[in-house]
Amino acid sequence: MEEAIRGNCHCGNFRFEIPADSSSTPAKLGVTICHCSLCTKLGSLWLPVNPDDFAITRDKGTLTTYRGVRFCRDCGTTVTSEHVAGPLQGKFLVNARAVAGFNPFQLGTNVIHTTGSETDPKDIDHQQRQTQTPSSMPVTGAEQDPVKHRGSCHCGKVNVELLVELDELEIKEDNCSSCVRDAYIGTYPTKEQVRIHGREHTFEYRYGSKFNGIAHCRTCGVVVFTNVYGPPLSVFDRLPAERKERALAVYWKNMALQPVNVRVLDGVDLGALTIQKTDEGAEGYVLPP
Structure with a gap:
């Protein structure tokens, strides 16, 4: 008998299994991409699953729900959903990105596309928010740097203004263990090229070396x-002088960056x-015991 298909949020607080002989396994169904505003920002790839086939193997109580979507409030991984409206309404869905070993770069042609319903309250609320300037966001005037792109999480509590055109920046995507779960597509402006509003509404997930922190909205998980x-700078003291100089130059260049998730920018056609794209997989990722 084939092994069960296993999955988990990145920190491992929530884990699940789907029987390999189930009719609702990834190999048999492929994935469904929903193009409603929330799913677009999350980048989730949905597997319709029979709830009876979904076995929870660990649950430390860290999942929270936003409009039917459940994500871990420790690491931010979107795990499951029961859409509140639209073509997928009423279906129990598992995020294929949370399945162990899943590679989004190898989807092939076994993909179903659907769209959010025009009456979906997720999209109506989101569209209304986009027509308003949050009270915490300064209005851009002629004397300020022009805003080239605006974006936000889905609930609108975290906003970003990009002061440079995307085609002037690098845009990268990889399938490391965390980026594959977050569906993260990064662009890399400097801190002077971006304004972020609502940092206080985020939680940060750091793992491994902790050299980077992934900021999720506390409310919607985006x-x-x-x-x-x-x-730490002390690491460079061990290097020979010439190598230290080069390494520090790279360090300070990286420290000047404020990476942004391209998925949250309004009106951008990915x-x-x-x-x-870097297809290196999740080598080195080990679930905590």
Whole structure:
């Protein structure tokens, strides 16, 4: 008998299994991409699953729910959903990105696309928010740097203004253990090229070396930006002088960055962008005991 298909949030607080002989396994169904505003920002890839086939193997009580979508409030991974409206309404859905070993770069043609319903309250509320300027966000005037792109999490509590065109920046995507779960597509402006409003509404997830922090909205779970910390400066003291100088130059360049998740930017067609994809997988990722 084949092994069960296993999955988990990144920190491992929530884990699940789907029987390999179930008719609702990824190999048999493929994935469904929902294009409603919330799913677009989350980048989730949904597997319709029979709830009776979904076995929870660990639950430390860290999942929270936003409009039917459940995500871990410790690491931010979107795990399951029961859509409140639209074509997927009423179906129990598992995020394929949370399945162990899943590679989004190898989807092939076994993909179903659907759209959010025009009457979906998720989209109506979101569209209304986009027509309003949050009270915490200063209005851009002629004397200020022009805003090229605006974006936000889905609930609107975390907002970003990009002061440079996307085609002037690198855009990258990889399938490391955390980026694959967050569906993160990063662009890398400097801190002077971006304004972020609502940082106080985020929680940050740091793991491994803790050189980077992934900022999720506490309410809707969407990743808007990440923070760069880098190694402690004492690390460079062990290097020979010439190597130390080069390494520090790279360090300070990285420390000047304020990475942003391209998925949250309004009106951006991901299919039209040149995205540098790195297919290295989740080597080195180990679930905590």
